[in-house]
Amino acid sequence: MTTFRTIDNIAPDRRLLVRIDVNAAVEDGTVQDSRRFARHAETIQALLADDHAIALLAHQGRPGRDTFVSLEEHAEILTDHLDHRVEFVPDTDGNDALAAIDGLESGDVLLLENTRMCDGELPEEDPDTKAETDLVQTLAPEFDAYVGDAYSAAHRSHASIVGFPRVMDAYAGRVMETEYEANTALRDREFDGTVTMILGGTKAEDAIPIVEQLDDAVDRFCLGGVVGELFLRADDRDVGYDVGGPELFDHQWDEHQETLERVLEAYRDRLYLPTDLAFEDDRGERGETTLEGVSKERPFLDVGSKTAARYADLVAGSEAVFVKGALGVFEDERFARGTVEVLSAIAEADCFSVVGGGDTARAFALYDLDEADFTRVSIAGGAYVRALTGEPLVGVTVLEYDG
Numbered sequence: 001m002t003t004f005r006t007i008d009n010i011a012p013d014r015r016l017l018v019r020i021d022v023n024a025a026v027e028d029g030t031v032q033d034s035r036r037f038a039r040h041a042e043t044i045q046a047l048l049a050d051d052h053a054i055a056l057l058a059h060q061g062r063p064g065r066d067t068f069v070s071l072e073e074h075a076e077i078l079t080d081h082l083d084h085r086v087e088f089v090p091d092t093d094g095n096d097a098l099a100a101i102d103g104l105e106s107g108d109v110l111l112l113e114n115t116r117m118c119d120g121e122l123p124e125e126d127p128d129t130k131a132e133t134d135l136v137q138t139l140a141p142e143f144d145a146y147v148g149d150a151y152s153a154a155h156r157s158h159a160s161i162v163g164f165p166r167v168m169d170a171y172a173g174r175v176m177e178t179e180y181e182a183n184t185a186l187r188d189r190e191f192d193g194t195v196t197m198i199l200g201g202t203k204a205e206d207a208i209p210i211v212e213q214l215d216d217a218v219d220r221f222c223l224g225g226v227v228g229e230l231f232l233r234a235d236d237r238d239v240g241y242d243v244g245g246p247e248l249f250d251h252q253w254d255e256h257q258e259t260l261e262r263v264l265e266a267y268r269d270r271l272y273l274p275t276d277l278a279f280e281d282d283r284g285e286r287g288e289t290t291l292e293g294v295s296k297e298r299p300f301l302d303v304g305s306k307t308a309a310r311y312a313d314l315v316a317g318s319e320a321v322f323v324k325g326a327l328g329v330f331e332d333e334r335f336a337r338g339t340v341e342v343l344s345a346i347a348e349a350d351c352f353s354v355v356g357g358g359d360t361a362r363a364f365a366l367y368d369l370d371e372a373d374f375t376r377v378s379i380a381g382g383a384y385v386r387a388l389t390g391e392p393l394v395g396v397t398v399l400e401y402d403g
């Protein structure tokens with residue numbers, strides 16, 4: 001059983017370095033608000049009530065992706081949620097950051113620049129190695145304690161997640177505490193009836209292994225999104241458009257081809273693949289095609305209507321449904337049908353239901369879905385599925401306290 005020291009154990013009026021996860025969607029260059037901001041604002045609010053001086057660390061996107069942007073807009077969104085100024089510092093661990101930190105006073109909140117702009121942050125290495133990075137060595141001496149609140153990034157062994165707890169007092173924030181408890185409890189649930197998992201989104205490394213890992217717990221997997229198309233490719237279908245796009249397919253295919261083919265072969269009778277797909281036609285409207293009409297020459301942006309209806313039926317007959325990732329680019333109304341139809345079917349069904357994924361959770365606000373119709377909606381994606389499989393989260397382990 002994990003024991004954390006939480007922010008309730010910190011004496012008032014300290015200088016705190018707080019790692020949050022406000023990794024967000026970026027549309028037309030604009031950072032989109034999400035439930036992650038609201039949830040972390042609750043942690044910050046609680047820290048402000050204890051007169052702490054706060055510097056926030058967070059990441060956004062990955063180098064090479066168009067979502068890899070500055071955190072300037074994130075500071076504005078957090079300011080709105082908190083109704084308290086969050087000052088953006090366009091530097092993470094250089095002289096400008098140190099000068100801003102030096103001036104921090106009780107009640108101040110700073111947001112330092114994207115941690116993934118620092119050299120030592122990203123490669124996944126063990127916590128002791130990450131503790132040696134310039135980021136950790138430079139910032140740690142400036143603070144009394146570290147607060148780990150980035151539950152949704154706790155599966156990443158990155159410097160800002162695992163390095164600081166090695167060299168300074170570390171505490172779990174409110175998001176870390178509540179998400180950890182709720183998601184870990186899910187693992188121990190047992191169901192008499194059919195358990196269905198909807199697996200979509202863009203992150204193959206998060207989605208593919210869980211088919212094998214949840215072998216005993218899940219009866220059928222309904223696939224969609226980029227993940228579904230990768231499985232279709234493993235089934236010899238000519239899909240997965242990358243030309244000029246954000247490189248979601250070829251790179252992930254090269255990395256995971258063997259696993260995709262093995263999993264498809266071993267679980268074929270329990271994996272439901274899309275039987276039709278949607279695309280943008282010449283008039284800019286939603287077009288659909290069966291698998292006979294697919295080709296790598298065009299992007300497919302949603303599962304087709306027949307697939308959506310079939311998945312909705314499967315959901316309706318389930319005792320429990322777990323969702324990770326969206327079935328299509330739901331942010332565009334033309335390609336929201338798969339995701340929204342399945343989420344609506346879950347809302348209407350009398351089943352135990354959990355929806356995870358930082359991006360996927362946005363569909364609730366966009367399409368007026370009511371969280372109350374679901375058992376739980378997590379702001380975590382990769383960390384949530386790892387909690388389901390029982391795989392330890394390194395960013396949680398480093399906060400554990402035996403005392």
Ligand SMILES: Nc1ncnc2c1ncn2[C@@H]1O[C@H](COP(=O)(O)OP(=O)(O)OP(=O)(O)O)[C@@H](O)[C@H]1O
Pocket residue numbers: 025152200201202203206224225226248300301302324325326327328329330331356357358359360361379380381382
């Ligand atoms: N066919 C597709 N092509 C491109 N993008 C897609 C497709 N289908 C779904 N998506 C995108 O997948 C995103 C959600 O997937 P992601 O893998 O980020 O999952 P998540 O579980 O919501 O998030 P996270 O793991 O980041 O918390 C959505 O923003 C959606 O636009």
Ligand SMILES: O=C(O)[C@H](O)COP(=O)(O)O
Pocket residue numbers: 021023061062152153156358380381382
């Ligand atoms: O959005 C997420 O799932 C987390 O912030 C982790 O981001 P990553 O998948 O880019 O490491």
